[in-house]
Amino acid sequence: MKSLFITGTDTDVGKTVATFTIASLLKNKGIDVGVMKPVQCAGDDAEFLANGLDLKDDFNDVNPFYADEPLSPNVAFARAKKTINISKIFDSYKRLSASHDLILVEGAGGWMVPLKKDYLVSDLARQMGLDVIIVSRLGLGTINHTLLTIEQVRQSGLNVVGIIFSETTKTKKGVPELTNPDVIKQFGDVPVLGIIPYLSKVDQKTVLAKCKDIKLSNIVSPKKKSATKTMIADDKKYLWHPFTQMKDWLEEDPLVIKYAMDNYLIDTDGNKYLDGVSSLWVTVHGHCHPTINKALCTQLAQLDHSTTLGLANTPSIELAKKLVEITPKGLDKVFYSDSGSTSVEIAVKLAYQYWQNIGKTKKTKIVHLANSYHGDTLGSVSIGGIDLFHKVYRNLIFKAEKLNFPDCYRAPKGKEYPEYAFACLEDFEHMLKKKSDTIAAFVVEPLVQGAAGMIMWPDGILTKMAELCTKYDVLFICDEVATGFGRTGKMFAVEHEGVVPDIMCLAKGITGGYLPLAATLTSNRIYEGFLHDYKDMKTFFHGHTYTGNPLACRAALASLKVFEEEKTLNKLQPKIKYLKELLAPLKKNKYVGSIRQKGFMVGIELVKNKQTKQPFDWQDQIGVKVCRQAREYGVIIRSLGNVIVLMPPLSMSKKELKTLTDAVSKALSVVLPTPV
Numbered sequence: 001m002k003s004l005f006i007t008g009t010d011t012d013v014g015k016t017v018a019t020f021t022i023a024s025l026l027k028n029k030g031i032d033v034g035v036m037k038p039v040q041c042a043g044d045d046a047e048f049l050a051n052g053l054d055l056k057d058d059f060n061d062v063n064p065f066y067a068d069e070p071l072s073p074n075v076a077f078a079r080a081k082k083t084i085n086i087s088k089i090f091d092s093y094k095r096l097s098a099s100h101d102l103i104l105v106e107g108a109g110g111w112m113v114p115l116k117k118d119y120l121v122s123d124l125a126r127q128m129g130l131d132v133i134i135v136s137r138l139g140l141g142t143i144n145h146t147l148l149t150i151e152q153v154r155q156s157g158l159n160v161v162g163i164i165f166s167e168t169t170k171t172k173k174g175v176p177e178l179t180n181p182d183v184i185k186q187f188g189d190v191p192v193l194g195i196i197p198y199l200s201k202v203d204q205k206t207v208l209a210k211c212k213d214i215k216l217s218n219i220v221s222p223k224k225k226s227a228t229k230t231m232i233a234d235d236k237k238y239l240w241h242p243f244t245q246m247k248d249w250l251e252e253d254p255l256v257i258k259y260a261m262d263n264y265l266i267d268t269d270g271n272k273y274l275d276g277v278s279s280l281w282v283t284v285h286g287h288c289h290p291t292i293n294k295a296l297c298t299q300l301a302q303l304d305h306s307t308t309l310g311l312a313n314t315p316s317i318e319l320a321k322k323l324v325e326i327t328p329k330g331l332d333k334v335f336y337s338d339s340g341s342t343s344v345e346i347a348v349k350l351a352y353q354y355w356q357n358i359g360k361t362k363k364t365k366i367v368h369l370a371n372s373y374h375g376d377t378l379g380s381v382s383i384g385g386i387d388l389f390h391k392v393y394r395n396l397i398f399k400a401e402k403l404n405f406p407d408c409y410r411a412p413k414g415k416e417y418p419e420y421a422f423a424c425l426e427d428f429e430h431m432l433k434k435k436s437d438t439i440a441a442f443v444v445e446p447l448v449q450g451a452a453g454m455i456m457w458p459d460g461i462l463t464k465m466a467e468l469c470t471k472y473d474v475l476f477i478c479d480e481v482a483t484g485f486g487r488t489g490k491m492f493a494v495e496h497e498g499v500v501p502d503i504m505c506l507a508k509g510i511t512g513g514y515l516p517l518a519a520t521l522t523s524n525r526i527y528e529g530f531l532h533d534y535k536d537m538k539t540f541f542h543g544h545t546y547t548g549n550p551l552a553c554r555a556a557l558a559s560l561k562v563f564e565e566e567k568t569l570n571k572l573q574p575k576i577k578y579l580k581e582l583l584a585p586l587k588k589n590k591y592v593g594s595i596r597q598k599g600f601m602v603g604i605e606l607v608k609n610k611q612t613k614q615p616f617d618w619q620d621q622i623g624v625k626v627c628r629q630a631r632e633y634g635v636i637i638r639s640l641g642n643v644i645v646l647m648p649p650l651s652m653s654k655k656e657l658k659t660l661t662d663a664v665s666k667a668l669s670v671v672l673p674t675p676v
């Protein structure tokens with residue numbers, strides 16, 4: 001049975017009496033109910049509940065935090081020089097839950113009451129993940145407060161089980177008392193569980209006699225046991241998952257995620273998992289961040305979508321300005337789309353058409369690196385260099401030029417890293433010398449080739465590449481879809497070397513991980529190559545229906561605000577160092593060939609033989625097995641072949657980083673036991 005959170009529309013609306021009443025009625029049905037009043041300011045509500053219900057729990061668990069003055073908890077506790085420790089509340093709650101069927105947790109005051117700095121009653125309820133009962137006055141003036149509370153509880157992502165009205169004084173029922181419950185039921189779209197009449201004496205016997213009509217069916221309807229099973233069955237019946245051999249998928253039961261909070265994902269059974277890959281490299285400040293949530297709720301009420309084809313909209317303008325401000329000087333214009341793949345396709349089309357527009361029509365080829373990954377649409381596959389993903393489509397794609405690029409782990413015989421890596425620059429210059437007049441652009445993932453298995457570049461290569469592009473008048477496209485927005489320790493990877501590309505692609509982390517949005521930024525030079533008379537047909541005829549979506553742009557703006565408010569990048573630096581320390585001992589593992597890290601991007605490459613660097617056969621799915629095992633330790637990660645990828649949200653704490661690396665270490669020792 002699921003525990004419940006009891007809140008009120010105000011203070012003194014009868015929460016404690018309602019809690020007592022529900023508990024008594026449930027007890028009478030043979031249910032073992034416990035109660036908890038985590039925070040109390042003055043009064044004896046918790047004692048009254050514990051004694052009146054004959055509970056034998058440790059009273060420190062029933063009421064872990066008490067202050068003497070009847071004030072808002074943040075003020076009362078500050079004045080009493082006491083602090084409310086939230087994790088202590090959770091410890092108490094855990095102990096109580098273990099000895100009862102369900103717990104009624106009574107809040108303090110109303111829903112938006114501060115318990116401490118930046119922490120409201122609603123935050124506690126949200127972290128507990130409980131269903132909510134709202135206790136409300138019956139008389140005149142209650143509709144507004146009740147509807148506001150219902151709205152706010154739902155905005156916290158929680159379910160309102162129903163409203164209980166409480167008559168706190170003995171007065172004759174007038175029109176409001178008789179009509180309010182129906183009005184609230186209708187406008188709030190909630191069940192009314194009943195009315196607790198004025199009770200001159202509150203004890204179990206009286207309550208059982210006078211509150212028989214309170215509807216408990218909503219509260220204790222046995223939890224549908226098979227909810228997860230049904231979800232899984234429907235998933236298998238209706239969905240086709242990306243990058244997934246569905247034959248394998250059908251043989252196992254997936255986790256079905258229903259909630260998320262901070263750096264955790266929570267499944268339909270209530271299990272909590274640390275999100276070690278930022279939900280595929282997108283989550284930046286943690287899930288359901290209050291600042292982004294609030295910004296989105298407000299935006300949602302203002303403008304859902306309006307096209308940027310022929311019209312402008314406010315969030316997309318604000319964001320474009322901001323993106324130009326925070327990206328390297330020299331990127332002046334923002335072209336929106338909705339995924340990393342489209343942002344790269346746009347970059348490629350812009351580069352190609354730019355040369356056509358200015359009359360250098362022979363410059364048509366795009367150069368990409370070996371092992372590159374720029375997305376899955378055909379245009380981005382054309383400049384992709386990962387055979388496993390790209391080979392089958394060979395006959396569908398346009399022809400691009402591939403530049404060999406060294407694997408940072410496997411140096412050719414007799415050569416040393418990083419020196420040999422610079423050899424690719426000679427190849428590049430050789431290519432440019434021969435045919436730069438046919439090359440439109442050179443596209444790279446700067447510093448980290450993510451999807452290739454976290455291939456990391458030695459310092460200086462990016463700078464040299466940019467210089468060669470300038471020298472031979474080839475446009476330089478940096479795909480920062482994965483590396484952007486703090487991933488590498490700076491806002492953008494190109495900042496590590498002070499490089500300014502002609503075109504930059506952004507997606508993944510741009511909205512903090514909330515909504516699909518992408519941006520392709522270009523220099524004025526490229527933009528001006530498209531400024532012609534309409535009849536010249538030099539317009540960039542490209543646009544996606546959801547281009548500049550106001551909700552997505554608002555999420556992006558809010559995410560950038562969090563970067564500033566929380567000083568995300570400053571706080572990240574010591575955590576990057578700490579992560580390095582945590583990873584170091586893994587090198588001792590017999591099967592760990594290489595550990596590569598740039599900021600919060602990590603690849604741990606597993607090999608069969610460390611001396612020869614012989615890889616595991618890809619069919620062995622070693623990476624998959626290690627990641628599966630890590631779930632046993634409450635951590636979600638995902639591999640790329642034999643490379644275990646760690647891509648924590650930038651908000652991950654040191655303690656959580658330790659949980660993450662401990663899980664990897666344990667999973668490795670279970671999946672690949674080192675023989676003694």
Ligand SMILES: *Cc1c(COP(=O)(O)O)cnc(C)c1O
Pocket residue numbers: 338339340341342344373374375376445450451479480481482483507508
């Ligand atoms: C993920 C990724 C893409 C593709 O982005 P989608 O949003 O999945 O289309 C492109 N480039 C890089 C470097 C990426 O990591």
